Amino acid sequence: MSYYDPARTPSGAPERPASPTVAPPVSPTVGLTGAQAPSRPARAESPDPARDLVARDLVMTYGRSGASAGPPALGGVDLTIRAGESLAVMGPSGSGKTTLLHVLAGILRPTGGQVLWRGRDIARMSDRERTVLRREDFGFVFQQGMLLPELPAIENVALPLMLGGVRRSEATARAATLFHPLGLSGLEKRRPGELSGGQAQRVAIARALVARPGVVFADEPTGALDQSTSAEVMHHLTHLATHTGASLVVVTHDENVARWCHGVVRVRDGRIAGADAGAHVAAGPVQTATAVAR
Amino acid sequence: MRAATELWWRLRRAGAADNRVPGILAVVSFAVATAALLVCVAGLHAFEARNPLPPGGLKGHLSDEAALGNLYVTLAWIATTCMVIPILTLGGVAARLAIARRDQRLAALRLAGATSGQVTLMTLAEAAAQAVVGALTGVVLYLAVLPLVARLSFQGRPFELRELVLPLWQTLAVVAAVVVVAVVSGASSLARVAISPLGVAARTSPKRLSVLRLLVALAAGAAWVLVITPMKEPQRMTIVLVLGAMILAVNAVGPWVVMVAGRVAARLAPTAATLLAARRIADDLGTGALVTLVIITIVGATSTGVVQAARVLDQREQYRALALAGTSERSLHRARALEVALPLSMTIVLSAGFVLVLMLPFTSALDSGLVVRFVVTSAVAGAVVLASVLASRSLVRTASRVA
Numbered sequence: 001m002s003y004y005d006p007a008r009t010p011s012g013a014p015e016r017p018a019s020p021t022v023a024p025p026v027s028p029t030v031g032l033t034g035a036q037a038p039s040r041p042a043r044a045e046s047p048d049p050a051r052d053l054v055a056r057d058l059v060m061t062y063g064r065s066g067a068s069a070g071p072p073a074l075g076g077v078d079l080t081i082r083a084g085e086s087l088a089v090m091g092p093s094g095s096g097k098t099t100l101l102h103v104l105a106g107i108l109r110p111t112g113g114q115v116l117w118r119g120r121d122i123a124r125m126s127d128r129e130r131t132v133l134r135r136e137d138f139g140f141v142f143q144q145g146m147l148l149p150e151l152p153a154i155e156n157v158a159l160p161l162m163l164g165g166v167r168r169s170e171a172t173a174r175a176a177t178l179f180h181p182l183g184l185s186g187l188e189k190r191r192p193g194e195l196s197g198g199q200a201q202r203v204a205i206a207r208a209l210v211a212r213p214g215v216v217f218a219d220e221p222t223g224a225l226d227q228s229t230s231a232e233v234m235h236h237l238t239h240l241a242t243h244t245g246a247s248l249v250v251v252t253h254d255e256n257v258a259r260w261c262h263g264v265v266r267v268r269d270g271r272i273a274g275a276d277a278g279a280h281v282a283a284g285p286v287q288t289a290t291a292v293a294r
Numbered sequence: 295m296r297a298a299t300e301l302w303w304r305l306r307r308a309g310a311a312d313n314r315v316p317g318i319l320a321v322v323s324f325a326v327a328t329a330a331l332l333v334c335v336a337g338l339h340a341f342e343a344r345n346p347l348p349p350g351g352l353k354g355h356l357s358d359e360a361a362l363g364n365l366y367v368t369l370a371w372i373a374t375t376c377m378v379i380p381i382l383t384l385g386g387v388a389a390r391l392a393i394a395r396r397d398q399r400l401a402a403l404r405l406a407g408a409t410s411g412q413v414t415l416m417t418l419a420e421a422a423a424q425a426v427v428g429a430l431t432g433v434v435l436y437l438a439v440l441p442l443v444a445r446l447s448f449q450g451r452p453f454e455l456r457e458l459v460l461p462l463w464q465t466l467a468v469v470a471a472v473v474v475v476a477v478v479s480g481a482s483s484l485a486r487v488a489i490s491p492l493g494v495a496a497r498t499s500p501k502r503l504s505v506l507r508l509l510v511a512l513a514a515g516a517a518w519v520l521v522i523t524p525m526k527e528p529q530r531m532t533i534v535l536v537l538g539a540m541i542l543a544v545n546a547v548g549p550w551v552v553m554v555a556g557r558v559a560a561r562l563a564p565t566a567a568t569l570l571a572a573r574r575i576a577d578d579l580g581t582g583a584l585v586t587l588v589i590i591t592i593v594g595a596t597s598t599g600v601v602q603a604a605r606v607l608d609q610r611e612q613y614r615a616l617a618l619a620g621t622s623e624r625s626l627h628r629a630r631a632l633e634v635a636l637p638l639s640m641t642i643v644l645s646a647g648f649v650l651v652l653m654l655p656f657t658s659a660l661d662s663g664l665v666v667r668f669v670v671t672s673a674v675a676g677a678v679v680l681a682s683v684l685a686s687r688s689l690v691r692t693a694s695r696v697a
Binding site: 146160164211 | 398
């Protein structure tokens with residue numbers, strides 16, 4: 001019962017890489033010359049409302065509404081993340097990219113708009129429902145792994161299962177299957193404090209995937225790592241997500257990280273300012289937000 | 295439910311080594327609170343045993359000696375009532391400590407899919423466990439100090455140990471009460487914060503205290519003097535009730551006075567250290583309220599020390615940021631000392647007035663030396679409180695270490 005089962009890889013993946021639906025891919029092989037640049041992952045699937053994560057006209061305003069409220073953190077974002085696709089969300093500090101991730105993941109409730117997941121609007125769910133969603137359908141990898149320092153790695157990975165009521169023995173057995181594919185064999189009993197930064201992030205990836213989520217959300221997952229460790233972590237994150245069939249949303253400011261994803265959207269001032277296939281990052285947005293996103 | 299309790303137990307066992315400091319602080323708080331409460335109740339118990347009610351009860355005619363004995367019991371009730379609120383406050387502090395420094399951990403649990411209910415259950419289980427350990431330690435502490443208490447001489451003779459030892463059920467009742475206080479005040483602390491996957495945030499901004507509280511306190515003080523003084527043989531329960539109301543009123547006013555003082559000081563602040571302290575007082579009334587209440591007791595010193603240590607642990611990021619911004623360690627120490635000293639001096643004035651009003655109905659017990667003794671005691675208590683702040687200096691040093 002391994003989570004890392006090549007047979008589970010969605011079949012029939014064509015050579016042509018897919019991209020977020022907001023952007024048609026443009027010459028996907030250009031620009032992948034860096035040492036760590038992966039060969040662009042390939043995937044293309046038709047839209048499937050039952051399996052896609054769809055955001056419609058998301059608006060998010062912090063603080064009280066009214067005259068005193070600042071500019072919205074999100075000013076009407078439309079976005080579709082297709083099942084099994086990986087998407088990098090890029091943008092300058094304060095652009096709203098992290099807010100977008102939090103809203104998509106049901107951590108924050110948007111001021112307006114919808115987030116549709118498996119036919120339900122996350123934005124309308126109760127706190128409890130969203131919690132269950134985080135536990136069962138979503139996985140998270142944040143910059144600081146958000147691991148509990150008290151627990152050994154294996155139990156940190158098993159945590160979402162245990163919180164969902166799975167017995168500890170079964171939860172840890174399921175968690176253990178993820179250690180080998182992530183290159184973590186032998187580290188099961190280590191506490192987070194006894195792991196390197198890259199190892200800790202790989203444990204976080206294991207935890208994000210243990211409940212077989214539909215979407216994994218990663219916020220600057222390599223923000224605290226050096227370049228080579230960063231590439232290693234992104235390799236594991238994208239490959240394992242692919243093999244478990246999970247979609248992946250990665251917020252990052254690092255072009256090298258974005259290259260691991262099928263596609264890239266750029267956020268500026270709370271709006272999608274453009275989208276591309278990742279290869280053309282230096283050329284800027286290929287299309288405007290409204291044109292692409294609607 | 296099962297998942298949360300099992301996980302809490304795992305975290306507790308595994309985390310014993312990692313979370314030692316806040317855990318020990320909380321247990322010490324509960325131990326001191328329990329011991330203080332037990333000593334008070336034991337004193338009350340001894341006075342009651344020594345001065346049994348005459349057959350006719352309080353209504354009947356009392357000999358002078360019986361009347362005096364009765365006054366002692368009444369005073370013991372007053373003392374115990376006075377002690378209850380500081381002890382409850384300390385219990386609350388300890389419960390907050392069980393939550394403190396766990397922000398990151400609670401957020402991580404929520405992110406991994408723990409419901410609010412599960413996080414609450416785990417936190418309250420932690421507070422209850424610390425309260426049980428602390429309260430049982432407190433019983434040992436109480437038994438240890440009994441020989442010292444027995445050396446106090448009242449009504450011309452010292453206590454006997456036999457008089458001071460509480461029946462088992464009363465001891466257990468005090469332990470149970472401390473645990474209940476811990477859980478209730480932990481729950482109320484949790485109700486005031488929202489634990490989201492992104493962190494722990496205050497649910498509401500600090501409540502503004504109004505002049506109304508001052509009026510309530512003045513009314514309660516007047517009621518005390520007007521109701522109790524004319525009574526020939528005051529009903530003990532009336533005294534306890536009015537006194538309880540009055541202590542609550544002072545509790546309510548104290549923070550307000552301290553807050554106003556903090557605002558004024560902030561406006562006049564000549565140095566960065568004063569400004570820092572004054573702003574914190576104005577923002578967070580917790581320390582002020584605490585200092586107001588527990589000033590003249592050892593409970594006060596303990597809780598201030600514990601709170602300061604907890605704040606340093608809690609705000610270590612802030613300390614590091616201040617240090618990074620070029621705030622010298624000396625300024626940090628000064629800010630912390632001022633933060634306590636400002637409310638402390640206000641409190642001594644407030645407490646002096648409170649105690650004098652309290653004593654008015656019992657003019658026979660009032661002698662000229664009392665005020666002097668009170669002032670000296672207050673000064674000593676103040677010094678002890680400040681010393682307890684200094685005790686956490688090394689924590690500041692660690693917290694503000696930039697590297």
